[in-house]
Amino acid sequence: MDMSPTNLVAEIQDKPAPLMLLVEDHDDLRVELAFQLRYHRMGVLEASNAQECEQLLATNSPDILLLDINLPDRSGFSIAADVRQRFPKVGIIILTARTEIDDRVLGFEMGADVYMVKPVDFRELHACIKSLYARLSQNTQLAQWNFSELSRTLISPDKRMLDLTSLEALTFKTMLKNRGLVCPRETLHETLGFAGLSLNDIRLNTLISRLRNRLVHFDPELRIVTWRNKGYVYVGPPVVLHNAN
Numbered sequence: 001m002d003m004s005p006t007n008l009v010a011e012i013q014d015k016p017a018p019l020m021l022l023v024e025d026h027d028d029l030r031v032e033l034a035f036q037l038r039y040h041r042m043g044v045l046e047a048s049n050a051q052e053c054e055q056l057l058a059t060n061s062p063d064i065l066l067l068d069i070n071l072p073d074r075s076g077f078s079i080a081a082d083v084r085q086r087f088p089k090v091g092i093i094i095l096t097a098r099t100e101i102d103d104r105v106l107g108f109e110m111g112a113d114v115y116m117v118k119p120v121d122f123r124e125l126h127a128c129i130k131s132l133y134a135r136l137s138q139n140t141q142l143a144q145w146n147f148s149e150l151s152r153t154l155i156s157p158d159k160r161m162l163d164l165t166s167l168e169a170l171t172f173k174t175m176l177k178n179r180g181l182v183c184p185r186e187t188l189h190e191t192l193g194f195a196g197l198s199l200n201d202i203r204l205n206t207l208i209s210r211l212r213n214r215l216v217h218f219d220p221e222l223r224i225v226t227w228r229n230k231g232y233v234y235v236g237p238p239v240v241l242h243n244a245n
Helices: 027-039 050-059 076-086 101-109 122-142 166-176 185-192 200-218
Strands: 019-023 043-047 064-067 091-096 114-117 145-148 153-155 161-163 224-227 231-234 239-242
Touching: 019 027, 019 050, 027 043, 027 122, 043 050, 050 076, 064 076, 064 122, 076 091, 076 101, 091 101, 091 122, 101 114, 114 122, 145 166, 161 200, 166 185, 166 200, 166 231, 166 239, 185 200, 185 231, 200 224
Parallel strands: 019 043, 019 064, 064 091, 091 114, 145 239
Antiparallel strands: 145 153, 153 161, 224 231
């Protein structure tokens, strides 16, 4: 891969730079590629395997996943399919040495937006990232939900607002980070400071019931589903989380 610095123009003014999640098990290649991405003013999270990728996805909201296929602990195709289902608005670029047409077709079937074969000139990759991010940003701006952790306000695409209490906001934030996945009761107990307290299950049940009712009355699409003996799942539309810090 040609990693020589270029004089490419930086990101379009007044637009935030994309946050990239780079998953590549070849250490030298990952470090060099991450350097080039940061050189062009992009945020970069680095993972060398599927486990590290999952850990980063649990606590971050990347705009684009830059994904190798031949990882030591899981196929990149499987990761792409999982990310596409859980995070439908994340862009996926597969960057691999596999050249067979069957691999290309499988990559797109698993949810990739772009399939690129190594070695690739960084100028081409950079242009591809800019184009994909511009398209994703345009689609997101058309209709998106936003939640401000600082003001504890949920804002609908048509600018309606719902203010949550501190505990409701903390619960909702925790579920947003696990959208589509079961959020265990134990996790909510610890996050809310209920762990070890008497009547903690009753307090949590009351809180979830109140939050669920407030959300569904605000918009029927905002749904929290109970998984018996396991926890709760937020299954509503994607919500952009704006952190307090």
